[in-house]
Amino acid sequence: MAWAVLIVAGMLEAVWASALGASNGLRRIGPTVLFVLALVASMIGLAYAMTTVPTGTAYAVWVGIGAVLTVLVAVVRGEERLGAARAILLAVLVGSVVGLTAVA
Template sequence: MAWIVLVVSGMLEAVWASALSASENFRRWRPTVLFLVSMTVSMAGLAWAMVYLPTGTAYAVWVGIGATLTVVWGFVTGQERPTLARVLLLGLLVGSVIGLKAVS
C-alpha cells in the first residue's frame, strides 16, 4: 500500500510543478489552487509512505516519478524539446527508480 501512495504522490508532484509554472507567479488563481492542493496531498502522501519505506528510497522514487512526468508534460505541451539524449536519460531515470524499488 505504501508503494501505491508513493507513486500517486510522485504523480502529484508533477501536477504541482506544472501548476506552479502555469500560475505565473501566483497571479492566476486556478493553477495556484491546483498547486496548493496537489502539493499538500503529494507531501502528505510522501510523509505517510516514509513511515513504511526507507526515507532515501522513498524520496528518490518520489522525485524520480515527479521529475520524469514533469519533463514528459513539457514534451507534450511543447515547452521542452524531446532530444535523443533527454529521452535516453529519462529512460535511465525510470530504470533507476524501478531498480530502487526492486532492491528495497
C-alpha cells in the same frame, strides 16, 4: 499500500510542479489553487509512504517519478523538446526508480 501511495504522490508532484509553472508566479488563481492542493496531497502521500519505505528510497522514487512526468507534461504541451539524449537520460532515471523499488 505504501508503494502505491508513493507512486501517486510522485504523480502529484508532477501536477504541482506543472501548475506552479502555469501560475505565472502565483498570480493566476486556477493554477495556484491546483498547485497548493496537489502539493499538500503529494507531501501527505510522501509522509505516509515514509512510515514503511526508507526515507532516502521514498524520496528518490518520489522525485524521480515527479521529474520524469513533469518533463513529459512539458513535452506534450510543446513547452520543451525531447531529443535523443534527453529521452535516454529519462529512461535511465526511470530505470533507476524501478531499481530502487526492486531492492528496497
